[in-house]
Amino acid sequence: MTVDDRDKEALSALMDGEAQELELRRSLDAIASDAALRERWRRQQQVSEALQSRRIQRPDIDISERVAASLSQRRTLSRNPVWSMAIAASVTFAVVMGGQTLIPSAEKPASPLVSDIGGAVVPVMGAQPVQASLGAKPLPVTNRQAQEASSAARQVGAAYERLARDRYLSLNGQHADAAALSHPAPYVLSLHKELSAPAEDQDSQ
């Protein structure tokens, strides 16, 4: 960067109130002896005014009601106990039904948790081959084990319930956000896209 360019850059920073005291002094000296630099300051003030006063083209739309309605609906859903209970009930039902196929009943004789079908020999590096279940009886499950499994299933069910509720609220929120952004948006949206682009390398540093 030449001395001339450095003066110009300092002048640009001075316009924005971002120049150091030393740069201010140097700019004053440079402008006093350089008519072109003085003219540049005047011209760039005009450009700045033109930029700041330029009318931003805005589509003639009013999405405020739709946004308010969407937000209101979202709030209602999250607070509506009927919806929450319905979701919770359906999730719990699914978990219980699914669990019943896996968990043995405590009243019934314990059923084997392992397959009756004979297992296969599992080769493991550095270990002796093990015959998994060929010729062995299935492992019996005690009542205590069954109760523990049932308790674990309830915990899993509650976790699924929480997960389902959070996921529902999250998806609902994403849907509302996406719907808001899918309409003709003002300048901010296009700027947002530009700014979301990968960061450029450091220019002329």
Next chain:
Amino acid sequence: MTASETDRQLVQRAQRGDLRAFDLLVLKYQGRIAALVARYIADASEVEDVTQEAFIKAYRALDKFRGDSAFYTWLYRIAANAAKNHLVARGRRPGADATIEDVEAFGDAELISESASPEAVAMGDELAEVVEAALQALPEELRAALTLRELEGLSYDDIADVLGCPVGTVRSRIFRAREAIDERVKTQISGDSGFR
């Protein structure tokens, strides 16, 4: 640091008698002050005289400026009074009464559009068109930096955060964006355009 901080620094220097600093303030604000004066006075040459008078009065009164308000607000009051006094001295009643609230509520763009002559408006529109075209022709990273500065009023630090680059890069991008726009504006001025 903000643009008004630059004003404060320049005012402090001008208060110590540095005319170069005051010169930068004149260059910065003469257009806006002339637009304000033109709200009171129709004659273009009288507008220039009163604008000049306002800056001279401001310089003479600079010792009384304590920095309680922005320099431009203070200057605005002086210019408005100068315009009113001018009309009274000429035996004319002051016209539209521009107030400080006008500036704060509506900004300069509205003042200019309401008060400037058709020629001035045309020249302003022409400049705005050139600037707009130059802005759109800028590479994205330069346009984003300058837009965030000029339209959003963000500091270099904030722009660096938004763009995810060092402050030095922001400063460089804004400078280069201004350079590019300035080239277009200079060409326009040296061409057939009337704006200066």
